[in-house]
Amino acid sequence: MTYESIGDSMKAMKDRIFDVVMPLLPKNELSHWVGRLVHKPLPSVVGRKSVEWFAKYYQINMQEAEYPIDHYKTIGELFTRRLKPGARPIEEGIVHPADSLITEAGPIRDNTLIQAKGKTYTVPELLRSEGFNDAFDGGSFLTYYLCPTDYHRVHSPVDGEIIFSCHIPGLLWPVNAWSVQSISNLFGVNERIVVIFQTPKGKAALVMVAATNVGNMKMCFDENLNSSHRQGERRVRDKGYNPPIPMKAGDEVGVFHMGSTVVMLFEKGMLEDTDLDSLRQRHVKMGRRLS
Secondary structure, three states: OOHHHHHHHHHHHHHHHHHHHHHHOOHHHHHHHHHHHHOOOOOHHHHHHHHHHHHHHOOOOOOOEOOOHHHOOOHHHHHOOOEOOOOOOOOOOOEOOOOEEEEEEEEOEOOEEEEEOOEEEEHHHHHOOOOOOOOOOOOEEEEEEOOOOOOOEEEOOOOEEEEEEEEEOOEOOOOOHHHHHHOOOHHHHEOEEEEEEEEOOEEEEEEEEOOOOOOOEEEOOOOOOEOOOOOOOOOOEEEEEEEEEEEOOOOEEEEEOOOOEEEEEEOOOOOOOOOHHHHOOEEEOOOOEOO
16 A cells, blocks of 8 residues: 555545534534633643644744734734734735635636635625625636634735625634535635725625634724624624725735635726636735735
């Protein structure tokens, strides 16, 4: 038996375990308690060691963090850290909104996006916003996956104005490779927050998708726009902004309290000169030029 066949067998076993266990887990309740745990101050020595362990295990670059590691009293504080000024220079044009891996990118045809090979979902399923469900057909999309190593604040990819937002309660499936391949309409069933930008070149939608252990998202431009921990909350909350909220590329939009996914949609013509195929499976940094 070769190393490759052993690896394939282990992956298949892991996938079978996920197939059985994940549907049975109380993912929303689990995420709520994990969130409380990672933000709960621990006795000084235990708290310091847990933060140091987390930074070392996930190889977090503390040289670019806003403060030294002993400033962060909980794993949650470290996870939501800001960076030193200048750590992410903002380039010209449309930029990447987050440190992440681009897992999918491509054109939006017939209002359909690619989740993974053999799996698709639609813009209306993702946005749930009547006024914008058809705005992005013929445009482009990118899916950004944030792992625990990454910086977890999300920034505006464009110069423009925020004209609309929507909080959509939902499930908290993980957003790892297994879920992307196994859960139909994953990004359309998980809890998420939609932010719509108007720019001189067209509209852009930034969708922050929650996941297992990531049930807490906070927006910086609207203190009332946050994810909900109320059990059984099913009400979609949307809001138009009049006057709109001005944003520059690189301005902070929101923060994940653990790792998750951002889906970006761009109206037709905004990324027409961008080679989206070349971006797939590429690690990117917030603020680097997309188009």
